[in-house]
Amino acid sequence: MHKNIIQSVSRALRYKSVIFNIEPYGRVLDEINKIDLSSVNDSQLQNISADLRKRANNGVPLNDLLVEAYALVKEASHRVLKMRHFDVQIIAGVAMHDGILAEMQTGEGKTLAAVLPAYLNALTGNGVHVLTFNDYLAQRDAGWMGPVYRFLGLSVGYVREGMTLEERQRAYACDITYLTAKEAGFDYLKGFLSSNRQELVQRPFNFAIIDEADSILIDEARIPLVIAGQTDTHKLEPERMAEIVRSLDPHLDYENDEYGRNVYLTQKGLERVESILKCGNLYDDKNIRLLVDVNNALHAEVLLKRDVDYIVRNGKIELVDEFTGRVADKRHWPYGLQEAIEAKEGIRSEAKGQILASITLQHFIRLYPKICGMTGTALSSSDEFLEFYGMRVMVIPTNRPCIRVDHPDVIFTHKEAKYRALVSEISKVHATGRPILIGTCSVEESELLAGRLKQAGIDCQILNAKNDELEARIVANAGAPGTITVSTNMAGRGTDIKLGGESEERREEVVKLGGLYVIGTNRHE
Known part of the structure; x- marks a missing residue:
């Protein structure tokens, strides 16, 4: 008891901008729960929704409609989806309407909670964007939650890569639109390049609900969205520089810093490069282009690793997000x-692009007059959310106490010992039939560990950037008895691993075994 109090006080002092006390929302929650619509027929529910929309369009503040609207969505979700909002989901929905970022743990139902503020803010007819982590989730969530919106008289759509102009226009015209932040950002940039009003797809922004907010608003915030036009200029300089760098001797001609983050030529290496290029002093102003090309070739050869920082697929370099x-x-x-x-990889470079329009996700998101978010991991970035987006974080308690057991880290003196221990532990747990998920730090490590397991006669599924199109199917079955899934840190963000498999038909069997056994091979960000 005393230990819990001390931990709560310590956490409150450490995260001063974070809201831990949800009691002030208790009054609104009680008002919502007092409204019993179970005896009202479907037609009457739809009439209530139509009346709410009429009042919103007549200027009644949304805050005055919140209690009635949330009670309506709660009942409609139960009828249409057979899913009823828990109290903590309703509190999260109220907080999000207030522009707060709700931290909800994995499996607590963020997708259903988001329906509450999405419906309320869509009543004005100005549109709501639910920004998801990837195209799969945008299409899935629109299809999953869409029947509730349509039952209540609102339209819902989604945007994904590859859609035509007309399909995008229809999706953006809906009351609620599910899409990724990147798709929304690129469509915004394309609007600047269009000389024909008929080619515009977006209307003025109104309200955005950002799912997996830490990833979108923090991890990728400063990565620019860029639209580039093709140019015909092409040089053989990169190939020449790659050959030169490959001829250099490590430690003699170039060195790394202690963290392996930088590489630089030694005096001997500099003299060797200058001799090969016959350029004189490489650091003269006239040689600035050569210097940049040499440094890029060194960076590519020494610091960037295939199957870690990028993969080669279909004759192209594809970056892997760390x-x-x-x-x-x-x-x-x-x-x-x-x-x-x-x-470096012997791939003929495509024509270079000329930047036509660019914006970072951070600046794009701030174009929305009102934003809120939800994620399972917001606490550590709470100061950044407040500083850059004006959003406070609220920690939403779980509906039921968490029964997950977290074991302490095990440290090894060298990698070989770690991999032997991993194979031994996986083999032991696998013999019980318990499903196992192993998280690795890179494509390279995931394939190395999978190879070790196969050598030991243990079958496993691999999920990494090379087969990301299979993610949904692999994750859906990761909780089935006897299943071993070796993954990078891409495993299932935004998707649920259901115990017993996708249909959960063997759920009780897995529960008795102890649930999903998760092993992390490294400390991740």
Whole structure:
């Protein structure tokens, strides 16, 4: 008891901007729960929704409609989806309407909680964007929650890569639109480049609910969204520089810093490069382009690792996001580094692009007059959310006490000992039939560990950036008895691993075994 009090006080002092006390929301929650609509028929519920929309359009403040609207959504969700909001989900919905970022633990139902503020803010007819982590989640959530919105008389759509102009226009015209932040950002940039009003797809922004907010608003906030036009200029300089760098001797001609984050030529290496290039002093102003190309080639050869920082697929270099473990779609390294990596891998560089329009996600998100968010991991970034977006974090308690058991880290003196211990532990747990999820730090490590397991006669599924299109299917079955899934940190963000498999038909069997057994091979961000 005393220990819990001390921990609560310590946490409150450490995270001064975070809201831990949800009691002030108790009054609103009680008012919502007092409204019993179970005896009202479907037609009457729809009439209530139509009346709420009429009142919102006549200027009644949304705060005055909140209690009635949330009670209505709660009942409609139960009828249409057979899912009833828990009290903590309702509190999260109220907080999000207030522009707060709700931290809700994995499996607590963020998708359903978001329906509450989405419905309320869509009543004005000005549109609501639910910004998801990827295209799969946008389409899934629109299809999953869509019947509730439509039952209440609102339209719902989604945007994903590859849609036509007309499909995008229809989706953005809906009352609620599910899409990724990147798709919304690129469509915004395309609007600047359009000379024809008929080609515009977006209307003025109103309200955005940001799912997996820590990833979108923090991890990728400063990565620019760029629209580039093709140019015909092409040089063989990267290939030449790659050959030169490959001829250099490590430690003699170049060195790393102690963290392996920087690489630089030694005096001997500098003299060797200058001799090969016959350029005189490489640091003269006239040689600035050569110096940049040499540094890019060194960076590509020494610091950037295949199957860690990028993969080669279908004859192209694809970046791997260090935070998500996924391929960073259409993202390129700037300032000639992309071309240097292509030269390193022997891939003919595509025509360079000329930047036509650019915006960072951070600046794009701030174009919305009102934003809120939800994620399972907001506490550690609470100061950044407040500083850059004006959003406070509220920690929402779980509906039921968490029964997960967290074991202490095990440290090894060298990697070989770690991998032997991993194979031994996985083999032991697998023999019981308990499903196992192993999180690795890179594509390279996931394939190495999977290879070790197969050598030991243990079958496993691999989930990494090379087969990300199979993510939904692999994750759906990761909780089935006897299943072993070796993944990078991309595993299932925004998707649920259901005990017993996708249909949960063997759930009780897995529960008796102790649930999903999770092993992390490294400390992640």
